[in-house]
Amino acid sequence: MRRAMNVRPGRGGRLLLAIVPFLILAAVYVLGSAERRAANPNDKLLPPVSEMAATTSRMAFEPDKRTGEITLVADTLASLQRLALGLGFATLAGLVLGVALGVLPVVGAGGGALVAVISMIPPMAILPILFIIFGLGELSKVILIVIGVAPPIVRDIAMTVQSIPTEQLVKAQTLGASTWTTIVRVVLPQVLPRLIELVRLQIGPAFLFLIAAEAIASDSGLGYRIFLVRRYLAMDVILPYVAWITLIAFVLDLLLARLARSAFAWAYVGERR
Amino acid sequence: MRRAMNVRPGRGGRLLLAIVPFLILAAVYVLGSAERRAANPNDKLLPPVSEMAATTSRMAFEPDKRTGEITLVADTLASLQRLALGLGFATLAGLVLGVALGVLPVVGAGGGALVAVISMIPPMAILPILFIIFGLGELSKVILIVIGVAPPIVRDIAMTVQSIPTEQLVKAQTLGASTWTTIVRVVLPQVLPRLIELVRLQIGPAFLFLIAAEAIASDSGLGYRIFLVRRYLAMDVILPYVAWITLIAFVLDLLLARLARSAFAWAYVGERR
Amino acid sequence: MSAISVQNVWAEFGDQIVIENLNLEVASGSFLSVVGPSGCGKSTFLRMVLGQDRPSRGTLLLAGKPLPVEPDADRGVVFQRYSVFPHLTVLGNVLLAYELGQSRVLGRLFGAARRRALEKSEELVTAVGLGPHRDKHPSALSGGMQQRLAIAQALAKDPKVLLLDEPFGALDPGTRAQMHALLKPLWERLGMTVIMVTHDLKEAFNLGTRVVAFDKVRHDPQAPGRFGARVTYDLDLTRHGPVPVLGFPKKHAEAAR
Amino acid sequence: MSAISVQNVWAEFGDQIVIENLNLEVASGSFLSVVGPSGCGKSTFLRMVLGQDRPSRGTLLLAGKPLPVEPDADRGVVFQRYSVFPHLTVLGNVLLAYELGQSRVLGRLFGAARRRALEKSEELVTAVGLGPHRDKHPSALSGGMQQRLAIAQALAKDPKVLLLDEPFGALDPGTRAQMHALLKPLWERLGMTVIMVTHDLKEAFNLGTRVVAFDKVRHDPQAPGRFGARVTYDLDLTRHGPVPVLGFPKKHAEAAR
Amino acid sequence: AEAAPKKSFEIAWTIYVGWMPWPYAADAGIVKKWADKYSIEIKVTQINDYVESINQYTAGKFDGVTLTNMDALTIPAAGGVDTTAIIVGDFSNGNDGIISKKAKSLKELKGKSINLVELSVSHYLLARALEANGMSEKDVKVINTSDADIVGAFKAPDVEQVVTWNPLLAEVKAEPGASELFDSSKIPGEIIDTLGVNTETLKDNPDFGKALAGIWYDTMKAMAGAGGKEAREAMAKLSGTDLAGFDAQLAATKLFSSSADAVAFTESPDLVKTMDLVRSFSFEHGLLGEGAKSKDAVGIAFAGGKTLGDEKNVKLRFDPTFMKMAADGKL
Numbered sequence A, B: 001m002r003r004a005m006n007v008r009p010g011r012g013g014r015l016l017l018a019i020v021p022f023l024i025l026a027a028v029y030v031l032g033s034a035e036r037r038a039a040n041p042n043d044k045l046l047p048p049v050s051e052m053a054a055t056t057s058r059m060a061f062e063p064d065k066r067t068g069e070i071t072l073v074a075d076t077l078a079s080l081q082r083l084a085l086g087l088g089f090a091t092l093a094g095l096v097l098g099v100a101l102g103v104l105p106v107v108g109a110g111g112g113a114l115v116a117v118i119s120m121i122p123p124m125a126i127l128p129i130l131f132i133i134f135g136l137g138e139l140s141k142v143i144l145i146v147i148g149v150a151p152p153i154v155r156d157i158a159m160t161v162q163s164i165p166t167e168q169l170v171k172a173q174t175l176g177a178s179t180w181t182t183i184v185r186v187v188l189p190q191v192l193p194r195l196i197e198l199v200r201l202q203i204g205p206a207f208l209f210l211i212a213a214e215a216i217a218s219d220s221g222l223g224y225r226i227f228l229v230r231r232y233l234a235m236d237v238i239l240p241y242v243a244w245i246t247l248i249a250f251v252l253d254l255l256l257a258r259l260a261r262s263a264f265a266w267a268y269v270g271e272r273r
Numbered sequence C, D: 001m002s003a004i005s006v007q008n009v010w011a012e013f014g015d016q017i018v019i020e021n022l023n024l025e026v027a028s029g030s031f032l033s034v035v036g037p038s039g040c041g042k043s044t045f046l047r048m049v050l051g052q053d054r055p056s057r058g059t060l061l062l063a064g065k066p067l068p069v070e071p072d073a074d075r076g077v078v079f080q081r082y083s084v085f086p087h088l089t090v091l092g093n094v095l096l097a098y099e100l101g102q103s104r105v106l107g108r109l110f111g112a113a114r115r116r117a118l119e120k121s122e123e124l125v126t127a128v129g130l131g132p133h134r135d136k137h138p139s140a141l142s143g144g145m146q147q148r149l150a151i152a153q154a155l156a157k158d159p160k161v162l163l164l165d166e167p168f169g170a171l172d173p174g175t176r177a178q179m180h181a182l183l184k185p186l187w188e189r190l191g192m193t194v195i196m197v198t199h200d201l202k203e204a205f206n207l208g209t210r211v212v213a214f215d216k217v218r219h220d221p222q223a224p225g226r227f228g229a230r231v232t233y234d235l236d237l238t239r240h241g242p243v244p245v246l247g248f249p250k251k252h253a254e255a256a257r
Numbered sequence E: 001a002e003a004a005p006k007k008s009f010e011i012a013w014t015i016y017v018g019w020m021p022w023p024y025a026a027d028a029g030i031v032k033k034w035a036d037k038y039s040i041e042i043k044v045t046q047i048n049d050y051v052e053s054i055n056q057y058t059a060g061k062f063d064g065v066t067l068t069n070m071d072a073l074t075i076p077a078a079g080g081v082d083t084t085a086i087i088v089g090d091f092s093n094g095n096d097g098i099i100s101k102k103a104k105s106l107k108e109l110k111g112k113s114i115n116l117v118e119l120s121v122s123h124y125l126l127a128r129a130l131e132a133n134g135m136s137e138k139d140v141k142v143i144n145t146s147d148a149d150i151v152g153a154f155k156a157p158d159v160e161q162v163v164t165w166n167p168l169l170a171e172v173k174a175e176p177g178a179s180e181l182f183d184s185s186k187i188p189g190e191i192i193d194t195l196g197v198n199t200e201t202l203k204d205n206p207d208f209g210k211a212l213a214g215i216w217y218d219t220m221k222a223m224a225g226a227g228g229k230e231a232r233e234a235m236a237k238l239s240g241t242d243l244a245g246f247d248a249q250l251a252a253t254k255l256f257s258s259s260a261d262a263v264a265f266t267e268s269p270d271l272v273k274t275m276d277l278v279r280s281f282s283f284e285h286g287l288l289g290e291g292a293k294s295k296d297a298v299g300i301a302f303a304g305g306k307t308l309g310d311e312k313n314v315k316l317r318f319d320p321t322f323m324k325m326a327a328d329g330k331l
């Protein structure tokens, strides 16, 4: 008997193993839905798959009568734009601030506590303030994402920078590097893979904040739609929308993972599997 | 001129640098508040510090007329209990699942994709389902925190496990370790410092989900209060509560950081500052 | 019996051939020194004997039976790096070797068993010259001291086969001599089969009963990965009488390259 | 001129005294080998000369002036580990040495300047025997090859003072000889002052014009950190005529310990 | 107090049966027609979250907002933003209700917990219902529940009763076994839906008020007249339901389709009584703010110069002037 830790499934086995849990979940849902429908034919909570499919196809392919737009497409585009702006700004801010905090002891001392405190402020709680400062337009939605997502990126990037062996920073200086060129040529390239990893980790929270912002003030977007129909518990809309959001997030995650592995192959050589 | 990266402030300098940004923020608030008050003496948006202090002292020291409890204390206790349960379960689940995913290739293959997908589901969007399954009481609030916070912990712990040099796992096996004892004596102790770090990173999100859960259905708690008084824009309550939450989160963070550094001193030897 | 038999073994990483059709019979109880230029696949060979890597082709036998395909307590190892546990003190690292073998549930010993293991651990720690550092964590040790610890840890298991990957590469000559003096009697007493990779020819000849050199026989400058290493030199020192201790005949060294 | 003067220098980490009142005059252009037992503070001494650590007491002078308190291009270094950049290829690592010095804004060279730097880098890479590996990342290199790369990188800057911390510790003898052959003429041609920490006495005597040994003179078994290391042996090899290349008188080695 | 005449105005609305005429008017060009008549611009903006829309108005981002009489008192007025209810559109006449899965009468609620949006008109309705049955709020346990989740909450096993408004009320009522214990038709005229406008803006720009009144009663006509069905269908669509659902909600709403009725309601002394009840409730629940020493802290002015509370601090005004102009055809 080999030790469990040494049992490595082959390619086919891994694929199979990855799929099985999803199949189980799907089966549980179908059974639960059927049961509730049997008890109450009007049950809205766990609509059967057929009903969700019908709703989805209506939202994804038929233009809305009033606006003439295809609802799902319009919602997705609106949300993705906000998400991209929010995540983009947050990533940029996170990188710049994180590197500054990590490389420059003076900035680290001055900003470290501030960032630590800011990252602890629950963004939802200050949402009313944000809306009042930035209005109810696109800006406040993007800002909420930035406020929610940037602080953890800043803190983690700062930590990543500090985990670069001192030897390397010293070596760079002996090669004639200034603080700036050390950052540009030594610190930044080594931090980028982690940055992508962080963006991946923040996709979930970013969607969370996006949905929260869209729930309160918006006229389009995935979160807007979910909260609009949530009042009527229209799970036949909510569940496909949640699945769609999850799929988008998952694909984004996958793309970023691919990007990181192709752009920064050197950082992934040590991976065991 | 020394390079900026080599300029290290002394003890006093670091303290000063840490305080200055907070003073600036406070000054900006006081000025803004004074300006708004000058325009509208009843302005609720940026109440002066004196007013917030009065409200705070009333909520923190005088028993509520209706319930006889001291509001702030009751809210804090209710919230902290939920937070502790939620974070506790999430941490435990994160550790167990993360280690299993990281150490056992079969579990990694089977659960990796599932956890990745689950971590992408926006927890807020599936709240109605949680209500039905777990009711509207304490349980569903704790579960929301667990669902929101556990997946990132699982994923990160799995990554941490995978970054332990293969040499060590091989070495443990040559010392006669089984998979289980490798986990107990080699993997777990090396993962614990990161676990504490992760809990620290998740304090923010945990508060976020706590507040969201309390906003939706509750009769006590910090988030409950904030969303209740939001109804009449009582910023003199909201701002001190936000500050209080931030303080609690910050102190928790600090305590965990201390704990990690005293319990796992070996993991922090490499720290440069 | 712990003879190792290497039959037509290849090691390939994608396109790159590292070891090419290796054949080697290592007698039970012998001390095999492996030398060769940097990057020629010595560590790769060691990993295969250990059960950590599997050869892409060929067979490895231990005492006539296929080599267990995963590492076990019969084969001890000291790697070039990362082979001590950063979360344990010096003493804890050695103690762990006893605990892992004896306690299957907690991986920890208590009471008398622990005291006995602790005594043995302390002996070993002192033997490798880490006595005054027994309560330090590896990160507080210099590179050399870390390797000494790793050696003590591996020896604690009295393994049948001991695999060493440049274990003494980072030690200063005095400590190195101490380690030799510790390792050699142990090897003789326990009848371990030892395979040691080293860059130091003197050491190879000093400790080994047999020295093999790995190297590429053919070389394609356009495609460095095209051809792998083989055994280019194989010297049984037992046949030549006592091994020179303070130096060795220059022709050996040159022949071995 | 690049004479180094070490005056009453102490290195203390909290309670632990690592170096105790060190005094040393290193002549400009000399090659100083530093030997000593593991953990005695050789690396600590090197870090102080480099400007990375500051002595807890005492003064360090370079050419009569206080030593710049931070590392600069005048003092090259090769560490025991971590001194190559994992995100750059072999060639990129060496090229970086030229780019960092010449391009203050982007840290990158373009056009003709880049071609010139590339040429010089390729020369160096080939000289240290990494020609076939020029496009690999450090993680794909064996430990020895990584160190060779680090040496090439440091040499690229033609530093006035070159500090080496066991740079050849992980190299096999053949490559080590190549590195010696590369380093020695460079040192002679450029008039660098070299301080090299090594565990290999033969190497110390082979390359150095002067060998000093660090060791603790006093020792308190109850408190290992109570006393620090000092220079216990100091030998100027230039005074004794040609340095033995293939071996060295046994009494030197023993006296140095 | 900027007297510079404004040219463009923005009002915010949220989905509720009594406010659906506003988006319809915007879509149907009625808003543009009246704005053009007074050469101003009026933008009608939807906000998802009701409280947020009032907060935004209070912070000065909007010139007017759709809100209830109670929220007008507790949010903008208590926050020092002088607000005029220039259009009293309707009152809830069954649109708010208390629903229970088990209880058949209010008396049975003693000691039970009730999920509702705390401090909202639902809360007020509950307080009035308990009062009418000789109980007080102390006899029950109130659990604050967000309006977006009240329908889902009612499906949870541990939730037995909720207080809510339409269209959520209809959803909850449809649940098997649900029964309505009390509704707003038993306290007619107490939950009033209005359009509140910043008093200062209105004073400086009476044309804005005239245009709003014109828009509103034009829309009322459109809803009632021959094309009424079409208008109601559009409103139903906008509020996420169908004509039948919308008509059912309308049936529970006393919509003042004629301006004369609205004027009469606004001028009636009953409104003063209602507002006294509302301000008592608000003060007891701390809604008038930290500085309020009594329920008199915020003054309320009515038609004909009547006031309640602090006359020097009148912040909420029920002003039938513009509705009267509409009734008199003077717009």
Ligand SMILES: Nc1ncnc2c1ncn2[C@@H]1O[C@H](COP(=O)(O)OP(=O)(O)OP(=O)(O)O)[C@@H](O)[C@H]1O
Residues within 6 Å of the ligand: C013, C016, C018, C037, C038, C039, C040, C041, C042, C043, C044, C045, D140, D141, D142, D143, D144, D145
């Ligand atoms: N996992 C791997 N993937 C790809 N190539 C590898 C891998 N492991 C080793 N190699 C390659 O195999 C060759 C031999 O590596 P190995 O570490 O066995 O050399 P070595 O003889 O131990 O060298 P050194 O004496 O410097 O330690 C190297 O060229 C290396 O690039």
Ligand SMILES: Nc1ncnc2c1ncn2[C@@H]1O[C@H](COP(=O)(O)OP(=O)(O)OP(=O)(O)O)[C@@H](O)[C@H]1O
Residues within 6 Å of the ligand: C140, C141, C142, C143, C144, C145, D013, D016, D018, D037, D038, D039, D040, D041, D042, D043, D044, D045
């Ligand atoms: N940052 C530090 N904090 C505390 N102790 C340290 C630190 N750096 C070094 N030491 C201690 O100083 C002593 C000397 O370390 P150093 O690395 O200089 O030794 P070395 O002579 O280079 O050893 P080796 O030959 O094994 O590399 C060691 O005992 C070590 O524990």
Ligand SMILES: [Mg+2]
Residues within 6 Å of the ligand: C042, C043, C044, C080, C165, D142, D143
């Ligand atoms: Mg090797």
Ligand SMILES: [Mg+2]
Residues within 6 Å of the ligand: C142, D042, D043, D044, D080, D165
């Ligand atoms: Mg050293």
